[in-house]
Amino acid sequence: MEPSLIVAEHDGWTELTLNRPDRLNAFNEDLHRALAAALDAAADEACRAVLLTGAGRGFCAGQDLGDRASADGPPDLGATIEAFYNPLIRRIRGLRKPVVCAVNGVAAGAGANIAFACDIVLAARSAKFIQAFARIGLVPDSGGTFFLPRLVGDARARALMLLAEPLSAEKAESWGLIWKAVDDATLMDEARALAAHLATQPTQGLALTKAALNASASNGLDTQLDLERDLQREAGRTPDYREGVSAFVEKRPARFSGRRA
Structure with missing residues (x-):
């Protein structure tokens, strides 16, 4: 079957x-x-x-x-x-x-x-x-x-x-x-x-973007601005953010891992 x-x-x-x-x-x-x-x-x-x-x-x-x-x-x-x-x-x-x-x-x-x-x-x-x-x-x-x-x-x-x-x-x-x-x-x-x-992109950043979009339908502007701040803080601590900045500075393609830490 x-x-x-x-x-x-x-x-x-x-x-x-x-x-x-x-x-x-x-x-x-x-x-x-x-x-x-x-x-x-x-x-x-x-x-x-x-x-x-x-x-x-x-x-x-x-x-x-x-x-x-x-x-x-x-x-x-x-x-x-x-x-x-x-x-x-x-x-x-x-x-x-x-x-x-x-x-x-x-x-x-x-x-x-x-x-x-x-x-x-x-x-x-x-x-x-x-x-x-x-x-x-x-x-x-x-x-x-x-x-x-x-x-x-x-x-x-x-x-x-x-x-x-x-x-x-x-x-x-x-x-x-x-x-x-x-x-x-x-x-x-x-x-x-x-x-x-x-599947090759910064998975955690995409996940946080998805979370922000999900919340935006019911949030007011002030609440959404605060959420963006909090999610950006979290995104800035991921390995993919560090890799993205390094790749930009070194003028090479980024190799994102998708890991949380």
């Missing part, structure tokens, strides 16, 4: 592939648990970047509704969110290294919002993002109501969620919802090259 998640270790980075292509990589409990374990393992200092993608013709169709069809009585969807989806978003946002997402096809429902939770999103030009919740009478979850208004503004976020219309990768790029749309044939090459590049 094929694993629901394929984990491929590379030099300093890890590629995670959702592997339920016959279900458009929709989540069931097994996939949730496998991805949670893989992200926890990626917290190791040896891993300095993560690439998340999907197998087959889609990235992720969200929740596998087949799991719901056999349930007796109304399901407690809040329990599923509390047990699986919320921890997944928190893992991605809290991971102290960049998470790249390569959206290779449709990203619908929670699948779209999981992509938006990642740090840098590339999408194949054929990919589409769909806030599909309205089609089945549900509320956007997995951080969708948090991420979308901040990424594209309130008016666009409301229309995407209330109308559940597909959004093309190219329009998602033009709206600032993703980093960029690329040709289908080059998506994985570009995504892997990006992850490999990030």
Whole structure:
């Protein structure tokens, strides 16, 4: 039996592939648990970047509704969110290294919002993002109501969620919802090259930058300025800062280790 998640270790980075292509990589409990374990393992200092993608013709169709069809009585969807989806978003946002997402096809429902939770999103030009919740009478979850208004503004976020219309990768790029749309044939090459590049960069500085960006959505200016001060103090004590300055003075490429100390 094929694993629901394929984990491929590379030099300093890890590629995670959702592997339920016959279900458009929709989540069931097994996939949730496998991805949670893989992200926890990626917290190791040896891993300095993560690439998340999907197998087959889609990235992720969200929740596998087949799991719901056999349930007796109304399901407690809040329990599923509390047990699986919320921890997944928190893992991605809290991971102290960049998470790249390569959206290779449709990203619908929670699948779209999981992509938006990642740090840098590339999408194949054929990919589409769909806030599909309205089609089945549900509320956007997995951080969708948090991420979308901040990424594209309130008016666009409301229309995407209330109308559940597909959004093309190219329009998602033009709206600032993703980093960029690329040709289908080059998506994985570009995504892997990006992850490999990030794995050579000052990992602790990137982690602190990620922490600052995560906090900025709810902080006022004074609080954010104080946080920048504190994080910069921490960054200035890392080996990579010393290496970066030495490389600049010596006019050579920096050789970052990614270590905390």
